[in-house]
Amino acid sequence: MVKVLIVDDELLVRTTVKLLLDWERNGYHICGEAKDGIDALFMVKECNPDIVLTDVKMPRMGGIELMNTLKVQYPHIKVIILSNYDDYDYVRSALKDGVVDYILKHNLHASTMLDTLIRAKEQLANKTNTFRSLDQNNLLALRNKFTLDLLSGLYREEEIEQRLAVLDIQLDLKNICVIIMSVDGYKQKNAERSMKEISLFNFAILNIIEEILKDEDNGAICHVATEQFVLLRSFKYAVSSSTNEQGTMQVLDRIRLSLKRFLNITVSFSIGPNSRNIVDIKKSYEFARVQMSQKFLKGKNTVIKESSPPHMTNSFKGVSLEMEKSLIAMIHLKDSEKTMMLLNQVFQTIIQTSLDIYSSQMIFNDLISIVNRVCKELQVEIAKVYNNRPPAEAIQTFESIDEARQWFHLVFERLYEALSEKGEKYESLHVNNAILYIDKQYSEDITLESVAQYLKISKVYLSKIFKAHVGVGFMEYLTEMKLKKVSVLLKEGSQDLREIAISSGFHNYPYFFKVFKKRYGVTPKQYIEGQDYRSDEP
Known part of the structure; x- marks a missing residue:
């Protein structure tokens, strides 16, 4: 016996359908009736019908929505639509989605209904892979x-x-x-x-x-x-x-x-x-x-x-001017340790002030601008520093502050690698190692003897090969390099003059004052104020 569920919001229509023919004699059993799509879905669970005969326009859930739901949850069930003339176009589109047929309510005759039921029954019989489980x-x-x-x-x-x-x-x-x-x-x-x-x-x-x-x-x-x-x-x-x-x-x-x-x-x-x-x-x-x-x-x-509404700071200040100057100065000084320390301070500020991702991206863009500027000034290949990936694309993928910090650390590490590779190389390994030692230890009280001891060679031999390869004497090179560090720190302007002298390796202030004026033709104070000085400044 094929089970049929009748769905219509009008009691008269449901009664008319039930009295239309001798259902049991023709092999059909009316297992239930419902007044809308919602009730119908509950009835489907209870009586498990083979065919659903439904109206189109009903409260809460109409026939088309019911049909679509049945198609998903109970694809084995065949649907027959009851329709008025003004529903025809609406229903016609539904027929493309597996509805057996539609019957016009004004043409609701026993023969029409029976013919439609027979077609539905045939489709049920021909479906070899009938399944009643959910899709x-x-x-x-x-x-x-x-x-x-x-x-x-x-x-x-x-x-x-x-x-x-x-x-x-x-x-x-x-x-x-x-x-x-x-x-x-x-x-x-x-x-x-x-x-x-x-x-x-x-x-x-x-x-x-x-x-x-x-x-x-x-x-x-x-x-x-x-x-x-x-x-x-x-x-x-x-x-x-x-x-x-x-x-x-x-x-x-x-x-x-x-x-x-x-x-x-x-x-x-x-x-x-x-x-x-x-x-x-x-x-x-x-x-x-x-x-x-x-x-x-x-x-x-x-x-x-959280127990209270979250608060993220929205600020568009970016990297401060002082921090920007300090970072540029440390890169020019090739002081990787202080550069990374400053970089960490930038990220610590983001965390302490709870900056949101958009405000943080302002800071990231400023850091990228600093790297780009330094690369141009020092003639470093920018693509190599960013590992051939556009930085603007990279910062859009950051999901956490740790991701951003790690990425910028790698960028600055590659920048220092590029600066190291760019440095002038000499044929003598001892000379190259001496220059690397001076670059790292320039703030200490370096002498020809201390460098020779580090290299495990005599100071006489070091002095000889240094001048032969570099073109100037050891002390002249050391003093010039220290003065270059001083000029960078003076432009940064974050320290007083005595601190700059000491951090650049001049532990005797009068001596520093003397060699500086001799080199640039002006006092350090005049240099800061932008007075004229010799144009062969680094």
Whole structure:
């Protein structure tokens, strides 16, 4: 016996259909009736019909939406549409999606109905691969869309309860927790993937989490946009907040472990405040979404949970002028240790002031400008410093402050490597090593004898080979190099004159004053004030 479900919001129509023919005698059994699509879906679960005979226009859920839902959840069920004249164009498009036929209500005769039922019965008999289980892929898509609509506040409470039941989502209507999940490195992982591959990647994430939530018998998941997904969990029974939090963390740990194991990805979570009623979860979602911006400072693979609204500083000041001068000076001095120390100070400022990612990018752009400027001044190949990757592209991929710091450290390390390779090389290994030693130790009280001892050669031999290869004597070279360091620090202007002299290796101030004026023709103070000095300055 073929089971038939009748769906129409008019009792008269339902009664007319039931009295239209002798159903049992013709091999059909009316297993139930419903007044709209929502009721129909509940009836489908109870009586498991083979054919659904439905009206088009009904309250809550119409015939077309019912048909689309049945197609996903119960693809074996055949649908026959009851239609008025003004529904014809609407229904005709639905026929392309597997509806057996439509019957005009004004032409509702026994012969017409029986002919249509026979065609539906034949289609049932001819379908060799009949299946009554859910099409999981499409069901997942329906659940995803419903959860998105739920976050947007599109449903009333009674509608939510009905749709939760229809979609078999285990979620209570009270005490809802909204959790945003961000896939770490999502953009980099999908940069070279096709749209189909990205879609499969997203589906795999949803499917893994769906299985966990199903096992927990609590929760829903949806893909919001790009790297972000949203989880919903409910707490039906009134227990302590710490118990609820503990249960949530256990579920999140399961999700993290499973995604790492099966997809080799890490994820970060932002937990919003609990909503007392499911219709109010939009506020909790917005809180969690804004809170997720803290991932930039807290780092990847983290869980963000706060008791008060998050606050991220929005500032567009960039790198200070003093810091810019200091960085440029240290690079010119080839002082890599102090350069990295200053760079770390920049990032520490970002963390201490809780700058958001947009304000931080202003600072990153300033750092890039500093590197570009120095590369031009010192004639260093810029592409090599950035490892042949456009820096503007790189900074757009930073998801955390640690990522940004590591990237800039590598940039400055490559800059120093390029400066080291660019330095003049002589045929004598001893001379090259002597110059490297002077570059690193110039602030100390260096002498010809101390350098010779470091190289384990005699000072007489060092003096001879140094002048032969470099063209000037050892002390003359050392003094000139120290004066170049002084000129850089004077331009930076962050230290007083005596500090500059000492840090550049001049521990005797009167001697420093004397050699400086002899070299540049002006006093250090006049040099700072921009007075004329000899043009052969470095």
